[in-house]
Amino acid sequence: MKLTETRIKEIILEEIQSIAEEKAEAEQQQQQPKMQADVEKVFKIMPAIDNTKEYQELVTNIMKFKPKSMSDSQKMLVLKNLRDLINDLLKGTQK
Numbered sequence: 526m527k528l529t530e531t532r533i534k535e536i537i538l539e540e541i542q543s544i545a546e547e548k549a550e551a552e553q554q555q556q557q558p559k560m561q562a563d564v565e566k567v568f569k570i571m572p573a574i575d576n577t578k579e580y581q582e583l584v585t586n587i588m589k590f591k592p593k594s595m596s597d598s599q600k601m602l603v604l605k606n607l608r609d610l611i612n613d614l615l616k617g618t619q620k
Contacts, residue, residue, distance in 0.1 A: 560568060574580050588607070591600050 571583075574583055588604070595603075
């Protein structure tokens with residue numbers, strides 16, 4: 526196969542594009558907050574939750590769940606932060 530100057534330029538441009546895309550993906554991954562392994566597993570299956578009843582059941586069970594290593598005061602702090610987030614979300618939807 527004979528490489529022409531035009532083809533060499535195309536190959537170089539393709540490589541530059543590929544590197545730029547990889548760099549953009551890496552930057553995007555760095556910007557996303559790191560999740561714990563167990564949270565990441567749950568997050569991966571969340572797109573399968575596709576109706577209101579499933580969503581409500583998921584959120585309710587997460588709110589009721591308390592890991593064995595978590596104290597009551599830690600649970601209350603998490604729930605207060607969740608309450609604040611919910612309030613912020615509600616304010617955003619009412620605008």
